[in-house]
Amino acid sequence: MSDNDQAPTDREEVLIEKLRASVGQFVSGTDLASLLGVSRAAVGKRILGLRRKGWEIEAVPNRGYRLISAGDSLAPESVTPLLNTRWMGRLYLPHEELGSTSDAAAKMAEEGAPNGTVVLAESQTGGRGRMGRAWHSPPGVNLHFSVVLRPEMDPAIAPVLSLAAAVGIANGVRGFVGHPPTVKWPNDLLYRRLKFCGLLLEMLGASRFVIVGVGVNVNMMSFPPELQGTTTSLQNERGEPVRRSAVLASVLNSLEDWFDRFYSDGPRPVLGAWLGLADWIGQRVVVSGPKGRLAGVAIGLDDAGALRLRTDDGQEHRILSGTVELR
Ligand code: BTN
Numbered sequence: 001m002s003d004n005d006q007a008p009t010d011r012e013e014v015l016i017e018k019l020r021a022s023v024g025q026f027v028s029g030t031d032l033a034s035l036l037g038v039s040r041a042a043v044g045k046r047i048l049g050l051r052r053k054g055w056e057i058e059a060v061p062n063r064g065y066r067l068i069s070a071g072d073s074l075a076p077e078s079v080t081p082l083l084n085t086r087w088m089g090r091l092y093l094p095h096e097e098l099g100s101t102s103d104a105a106a107k108m109a110e111e112g113a114p115n116g117t118v119v120l121a122e123s124q125t126g127g128r129g130r131m132g133r134a135w136h137s138p139p140g141v142n143l144h145f146s147v148v149l150r151p152e153m154d155p156a157i158a159p160v161l162s163l164a165a166a167v168g169i170a171n172g173v174r175g176f177v178g179h180p181p182t183v184k185w186p187n188d189l190l191y192r193r194l195k196f197c198g199l200l201l202e203m204l205g206a207s208r209f210v211i212v213g214v215g216v217n218v219n220m221m222s223f224p225p226e227l228q229g230t231t232t233s234l235q236n237e238r239g240e241p242v243r244r245s246a247v248l249a250s251v252l253n254s255l256e257d258w259f260d261r262f263y264s265d266g267p268r269p270v271l272g273a274w275l276g277l278a279d280w281i282g283q284r285v286v287v288s289g290p291k292g293r294l295a296g297v298a299i300g301l302d303d304a305g306a307l308r309l310r311t312d313d314g315q316e317h318r319i320l321s322g323t324v325e326l327r
Contacts, residue, residue, distance in 0.1 A: 011036045015046055019057065019067040020077070028064035072140075072219075072244050074120060082249030087116035088147070088256035089249075095119070097139070099126040102200060102213035105146035109209045113148050118252065120145035127215065129198055131323070135215050136224060142233070143216040143248055147255070150209050151263065158210070159305035159320070160267040161259070162187045162201040165212050167273045168258035169197055172251035173216070177237045183277040185298075185307045185324050193326060194232035216251070218244050271301050280326050285309070289322025298324070 014036055018027060029040040036043060047057055047065055056068035070078045074094050083089050091114055098104050098121035105119040124144050127135035137144050151161060166187040173189070174180040181189045181196070189197035200213040217233035219241050234242045262270050275281060278298075286295045287309055296311035307319040 011038065012046060012050070015043070016050070016070075019065065020070070020075070023067050023077070026060065026063040026066045030064075032065065070245075072241075074122065074143075074245055074248065078245040079249055082246060084253050085116070085256040087114075088259075089116060089118045089252040090114075091117040093117070093119050095121045097121055097123050097125060100124055100128050100213075101144055101146040102128060102202060102211045105148050105211050105213075106202070106204055106209075109148045109150075109204070109211065115148065115150040116256070117148040118145055119148075120248070128200060128213070129215075130200055135198065136227060137215070138220065141217075141219040141221075143214070143218055143244055143251075145214055145248070147212040147214070147252075148209055149212055149259070151259075153263065157267055157304055158201075158203060159186065160262065160270055161210065162199060162212075163274045163301075163305050164258045164262040164270045165199050165201065165214070165255060167270055167277065168255035169199070169214065169216070169251050170277055171258070172254035173197070173234060173247060175250065176234050176242050176247060180277060182279050183274055184280070184326065185278070185301075185319075186305070186321075191232050191237045195230060196232045196234060196237070212255075214251070216247065218242050218247055267303055267305070271303070271305070275301065280324075284327055286325040287319050287322045288325070289319060294319075 015032060018032060018035055029043050032043045033040045047059065050071065051057060055071035058066045058068055076092055076094065079092060101119045101121050101124060105117065108117060108119065121144050123139035124135065124137035127137035127144060129135040166183050166189060170181050170183060170189055177191065181191050184190055187199040188195050196217045198215050202211045204211060217231065219235045220233040221235060223231050234247065258270065281298050281300055283298060284295065285298045286293055287307070294309060294311060294317060296309045299308045299310050302308055302318060309317045309319055311317060
C-alpha cells in the first residue's frame with residue numbers, strides 16, 4: 001500500500017483509537033507505524049494533522065506520542081468531564097451518523113431510557129425541523145442531539161418547556177460569543193436576526209416523555225443557498241472556531257438548570273428570562289399559522305407560553321403555533 005495522504009481517514013481513526021486507549025501514556029512511533037502500516041515519518045505527519053485539528057499530542061524523542069486532550073471530538077471522554085449535571089447527559093450516546101437523533105432518542109425512550117439521556121450524531125441523513133422542514137446536518141461542524149425528558153407536569157404548560165429549553169441554550173452559548181443571543185417565538189435562537197439554533201419538542205408515548213431535538217450551528221462557515229442570508233453559526237459570530245465539546249457541555253449544564261428551575265418554580269422565571277431575550281416584543285411582526293397570516297404588535301406571552309399579538313383592529317390574539325417574521 002502506498003504511504004500517502006490519499007486514504008487518511010481509516011488510518012487516522014486507528015491512530016486516534018490507539019492514542020485514546022493509551023491516554024496519559026506514551027506510545028512509540030515505531031508501534032504506531034507498524035499498527036498503521038506506514039513509516040514513522042508518515043506517523044509524524046498524521047500527528048501534525050491531528051494537532052492542526054486541535055488535538056493536543058505531546059511528542060518526546062525516544063518515548064513517542066502521548067495524547068493530552070482530544071480535538072473537536074464529541075466522544076464521551078471529551079464531553080462528560082465538562083458536565084456538572086445531576087441527570088442531564090448522564091447517559092450520553094454519540095453516533096457517527098443517524099437518520100434523526102430525535103427518532104433514535106424516541107425509540108430509546110420507548111425502551112426505557114432514563115430522563116436526561118442524550119443521543120447525538122455527527123451527521124444526520126434525515127434531520128427534521130419544525131413544520132416538516134429538513135435540518136441541514138453536515139458532519140464535523142455542528143451539534144445535532146436529542147434529549148429524553150420525563151417531566152412530571154401538567155401537559156397544558158408543555159409549551160413553556162420549549163421556552164425553558166430556548167433560555168437554557170441561550171445561556172449555555174452566551175460565553176462563546178461574548179453576549180447572549182436573542183430568541184424568536186417559539187424557540188429559535190438568533191444572532192443579528194440570523195438563526196443559529198433550532199429546537200423541536202415532541203411529546204410522545206402518550207405524554208410519558210418528551211424528546212427535545214436541538215440543532216446548533218457551531219463551526220459551519222459555508223451555508224447552502226437556501227440558508228444564505230437567514231443563518232449563522234457561533235464561529236461566524238465569534239470570528240474563530242469554537243470547540244463543540246465545550247458548547248455541548250455548557251448547553252447541557254444550562255438546560256438542566258433551566259428545566260429544574262421550571263419544575264420547582266413554575267413558568268414565571270422562564271417566561272421572564274425568555275422575554276428578556278426577545279428584543280422584538282413591542283414591535284410589529286407577522287405571524288403565519290394555521291389561521292393564515294396575521295400582522296400586528298407582539299405584546300408578550302401568556303402564562304402558558306402562547307404569543308400575544310394585538311392586530312390593528314385592537315383585538316388580542318393568542319397564538320399557539322406558527323412562525324414569526326421579524327421586520
Ligand atoms: C427547527 O428550528 O426547525 C427545529 C430544528 C431541530 C433540529 C434538530 S437536530 C437534532 C434533532 N434531530 C432532528 O431530526 N431534529 C432535531
